[in-house]
Amino acid sequence: MFSVDLIFEAVLFGILLGCFYAAVSLGLSVAFGLLDVPYVAHPALLILGSYFTYALCQTGIDPILCGLLLMPVFYLIGIAFYRFYYETFEKRSTDTGVRGLAFFFGMAFIIEVCLILVFGVDQRTVSASYIGSSLEIGDYRLPYRMLVAFVIALSLTFVMTIYFSKTFNGRAIKAVGQDEGALRLMGANPVKIKQLAFGIATAVNGLAGAMLIIVGPVEPAMDRIYIGRTFCVVVLAGLGSMSGTLVAGLVLGIAESIVMMTLGPSWAPAVSFGLLLLMLGARPQGLFGR
């Protein structure tokens, strides 16, 4: 029915898309997967990052550079968020479930609505030398913007994986999710560690936002569908698995790409959410989770 060529191109595109989804989900993998914070506002911050990139780009700065410049800003936002969440909810641990979820859900809506009030509902894009043209290999055309995002995504995942396995702080972050008590005995302060982790997660999210607007146009309501994509990747990977995020992203990317090719782009949202439900029902610990 479909030519091998078309399928191959879809898979190729899916790989690029998948790496991008993995990078976009890295922050959530840390905040929710490792730290157990119900961070449903993560996709909203992603879109916020895209809009900040858009705003900065208007001054002529290259979008990738914008993303990098945003990272320290988002790092501080992340720390503030976690500090607030910890003081208000985690510390008191009464009825945290509902309140924490309601808090982050409320924040997501506030961010989305503020973006609409400031920028309007129209789609925004950025321009750069690598946006618009494609690399031609034989019969296949790979858009440069996807390749750029792919490279950034891959490097980001690589850096994060190394950070979490080789550095003291990184390993402490992995440990704090599993055994706070042991960490305290080692002399590390769990709250400071979690704060650091949240800061990193949000900083990465900022750069991911820049990637998002490079890859395609952005609108304020996009945080909703990214709830599906990011949670799908994190659940598919398994909570606590950094390296699994890449594999999970690839699975989602390829699945979405093939569905878009066969059934049309209107079916794309159902792929991530459908895969998510499937995993929750069949194997909630994910592919690599604890």
Next chain:
Amino acid sequence: METILEVSNVVKQFGGFTALSDVNLRVQQGERLGLIGPNGSGKTTLINCISGAFTDYQGSIRFDGNDISKLKAHERTKRGIARSFQIPRPFSSMSVMENLLVPFAFVGGKDGPVQQKEAMDILQGMGLANKAFVQSNQLSQVELRKMELARAMAAKPKLLISDEAMAGLSGTEVDEVLEILFGLNKLGITIIMIEHIMQAVMKFSQRVVCLDAGKIICEGTPETIVKNPEVQRAYLGD
């Protein structure tokens, strides 16, 4: 005396880690059993398997002559197994009385004035009667521990498992809780006590079982257990 609880060849693994390996235990009706062992030896895991918090273990558990391995925790509670938690888990939005009415409603089937009177009797026996209508998140540590036991009592159990009910309490508070447990045993309830406070275990238990690294390393009277070199090694190291 009849055997009320029979744990046979129970193995429990968490991924690659074996928490319990081939545990065999028989508890007689009306017995006061002490369960000791260093941290991480598997005591709470064993309790979780008996109470039904975990149902994915190997081996079998028989209670009151019936195989309960397939029953969920709330069904086991209805059969007569009650437990208290190491870290008290009160229903914090409810008063002490309402806390007790939950098991009355769901195990006994009724939560009317008769049950409220029964609940007050239980609370009286524990010295908590004056706090009956206080919201449970206002209680002190020792009061919370007592409420845990009171709530377990409201389920009218045949077997009560007390999981470190005395941890962190002062000398007099320990004696208070001990007295309550003795009183319950006099009513015919079989009690398994998990404790680190050795004098409490020695005073209370007719028989003591020691767990280490998921295995039962010895059992006997309190005097023999204390002298046992294996037990000393488990607690103090080589």
Next chain:
Amino acid sequence: MTSMKYAAYSSLLLLGLLTLSIMSGVNEYFFFAGFVVLQFVVLATAWNILGGYAGYVNFGVPAFIAVGAYTAVVLFKSISAPLLVQIVGGGILAGALGLGVGLLTLKLRGIFFSIATVAVVFILETLVNNWRYVGGATGLQLTRPADLWFFDSYVRMLFFVMAVLAVFSVTVARYVQDSFLGRGLRAVRDSEEAAECSGVPTLKIKLIACTISGALMGIAGAPMPMYLSYIEPLSTFNLSYSIYALGMPIIGGTSHWIGPVIGALLLATLQQIVTVTVSNELNVLIVGVLLVLFVVIAPEGILGLVKKWKQSSK
């Protein structure tokens, strides 16, 4: 409040609203707006049965509304079903959806249930977008039937129907709250482990609450196609419904059935004013900010504030 008093008050209320609906001097706009306000009373009450009583947060409210609405459309289009049948049908299917989502995720932690409810919204929306029978993405025009019972206009009739549904859902919530079910749900919310060990069949009880909650949201959605004479996916599946259905009980107070009613009446009325005078977005912003404020500062909602004020003035 005793059952006698409650029955008396709610009957009086319904009688009053009925009288209002057949009076001739009242502006039609009152009934248009009133329908929406009463709809939110149902939604907030329904949400609270699972969210407030049991502690499981449903983010996917539009999915249940949509199941109610689209079931009504299918019943109306296929067999010209009367409004009552549409409502019952919508309620049953939405309840089934609640049961389904519950079976899939209520064994897992709360946040997975919440994310699953979002997933259901998008999946159902995608399915409806591609379903031509109900109009797909463009939507469907519907002609209201001629039968107005004894009312002067269709909107007046719908207003009263929604009033009945509102009283019905609050009655259900009150029943759940005061029954064994309510006691068990509160125990599950406070400590699921301790509840299980106290004999509460936690999974079964959560599933029951989820089904009831879903069904009530379905009956809130079922009259919508007739109200609008039109149905289309974009506005039906709008995730903003969730922030309202969640915000109203939290702001009003989640521990008692009167909380969602207070929250809904206040916020839905505010919504009518703000949306008409300024914008839809500003209203979402206000609700979002109020929600966050209350969650942080006054987690027991307006009810909690009233309780504290009463205690301090003693």
